[in-house]
Amino acid sequence: MTIAAAAPFARYRPPAPEPLERPLGTLAFLRALTSNPLNVWTRQAYEEPFVDLPGNVIGPRLLVNDPEAIRRILVENEGNYLRDDLQLRILRRTIGLGLFTAEGAAWRAQRKVVAPLFSARAVSGFLPAMAAAAEAGIERLSASPDGTVLDVAEQMSTIALDVLERTLFRDGFRTPLAEVGRHSKRFVDGAGAVTILDVLGLPEWIPGLRLLRVRSDQRALSAMVDRMIAARRAAPPKPDGEGPETRDILSALLAAADRETGIGLSEREVRDNVLTFIGAGHETTGYALSWALFLLSGAPDVRAAAEAEADAVLGSDREAPAGIADLPLVRAVIEESMRLYPTAPFLSRVARQDDVIGGRPIRAGSLVLIVPWLLHRHRRLWSDPDVFDPGRFLPDRRESVPRFAYLPFGAGPRVCIGSAFALQEATLVLARILSRFRFDLAPGHVIEPVQRITLRPRGGMPMILRHRAAPTSGLAGADTPR
Numbered sequence: 001m002t003i004a005a006a007a008p009f010a011r012y013r014p015p016a017p018e019p020l021e022r023p024l025g026t027l028a029f030l031r032a033l034t035s036n037p038l039n040v041w042t043r044q045a046y047e048e049p050f051v052d053l054p055g056n057v058i059g060p061r062l063l064v065n066d067p068e069a070i071r072r073i074l075v076e077n078e079g080n081y082l083r084d085d086l087q088l089r090i091l092r093r094t095i096g097l098g099l100f101t102a103e104g105a106a107w108r109a110q111r112k113v114v115a116p117l118f119s120a121r122a123v124s125g126f127l128p129a130m131a132a133a134a135e136a137g138i139e140r141l142s143a144s145p146d147g148t149v150l151d152v153a154e155q156m157s158t159i160a161l162d163v164l165e166r167t168l169f170r171d172g173f174r175t176p177l178a179e180v181g182r183h184s185k186r187f188v189d190g191a192g193a194v195t196i197l198d199v200l201g202l203p204e205w206i207p208g209l210r211l212l213r214v215r216s217d218q219r220a221l222s223a224m225v226d227r228m229i230a231a232r233r234a235a236p237p238k239p240d241g242e243g244p245e246t247r248d249i250l251s252a253l254l255a256a257a258d259r260e261t262g263i264g265l266s267e268r269e270v271r272d273n274v275l276t277f278i279g280a281g282h283e284t285t286g287y288a289l290s291w292a293l294f295l296l297s298g299a300p301d302v303r304a305a306a307e308a309e310a311d312a313v314l315g316s317d318r319e320a321p322a323g324i325a326d327l328p329l330v331r332a333v334i335e336e337s338m339r340l341y342p343t344a345p346f347l348s349r350v351a352r353q354d355d356v357i358g359g360r361p362i363r364a365g366s367l368v369l370i371v372p373w374l375l376h377r378h379r380r381l382w383s384d385p386d387v388f389d390p391g392r393f394l395p396d397r398r399e400s401v402p403r404f405a406y407l408p409f410g411a412g413p414r415v416c417i418g419s420a421f422a423l424q425e426a427t428l429v430l431a432r433i434l435s436r437f438r439f440d441l442a443p444g445h446v447i448e449p450v451q452r453i454t455l456r457p458r459g460g461m462p463m464i465l466r467h468r469a470a471p472t473s474g475l476a477g478a479d480t481p482r
């Protein structure tokens, strides 16, 4: 497509914490870890393939930035590397014992139950539902006059929740989307932060202060899941094949739980998976869209080219089933946004047995860290690592991105089950938003990326909404305000 050929674009370097010259002392480290773990990294962490992190309060750890070593950990010898205690502790108190936190046979059984909903065929079948959720979001945004300042993070999160309702949870959440988003955000903000209690490994029944503050959000989410399950049990859908409403993730989970023999899911696993798929399925995609809109506001040339691509593909017929293959630049914007602001910024594993990675011995019990935030900005793996350049992900250059230097969705058997779903969703929603609106950062607002479980903008993402005229033909260039 000609638009793709418009690259290279001007060099935009978005904000990010400066690497430290030397490691923090224990107290400063703990403060940074609980406030924003992105602030603990030294220059070395952005430059070296391996960094031995000192054995401070959370014990010795090895940071791995070497793509071959990462392949060994996540793929070749993945059975030797399990999610570690600190990560599990934080994840389990937010999304419980679902697919994300399960291991071994329980993980395999759960993954098998939900896998059909994420096959290539199922995901492309979700195209119309994703487009409808984007259009509903556009209608909500259209109600605000030109010049309104909106929290884009909140808006994108609502669209992502709507996508889940129209695809995976077809009876809906039985709670207004904005309310689900609010409870979920507050809960993950509170419960998803590392606390001193976590670091010291104190018993989990001692609730941290942050957790106490978000108890009401936790209760609201939990009651919502109970209502969803009870309603589905009271009125089960018709058997598969008799209508479009028959099969979704709730039916898949409940059917597995109701099996009388074999390895059915427990009640707790069903509940926790509902919570897992709501949490994992909207926060990450909602923030990926928000970061993309933020980056585009700093790169007007890329934004104009992406708008032109969206206009050309969507044209005046918004019912047209555009797939992501038709939107190479918009897709590249999403992929480059996930490089600079990976919404899952941190992976960690503990070795069960001794191993060797990249020629380095790993002792049983060692903690290895794979940090997409660092890997994606690594000085030896990327040229101009801090510069926003979607051209890297255009079809003619995409092949040269090393597989294990770019891990927004992880890799190996534990790779994000929703990766194709999320990439399709984010690309389609972004294209539709770009064809109708332009967003610029609210004056005076400084964006600070902060790591919770997801990578989010501290204090949200206030942006000014500008309406673009709806295109009347497939031609580009409709960028005059209404």
Ligand code: HEM
Binding pocket: 099, 100, 101, 111, 276, 277, 280, 281, 282, 284, 285, 288, 342, 343, 344, 347, 348, 407, 408, 409, 410, 411, 413, 414, 415, 416, 417, 418, 419, 421, 422
């Ligand atoms: C931009 C959006 C997304 C990003 C960046 C993302 C990122 C990730 C990453 C990095 C992992 C692997 C974690 C690890 O290895 O420790 C993961 C796992 C997972 N993701 Fe996503 N995700 C996204 C969207 C989604 C969506 C849309 C869903 C579901 C609707 C989803 C559900 C899951 C689940 C259930 C797992 C656990 C898989 C397993 O362990 O078998 N994610 N995600």
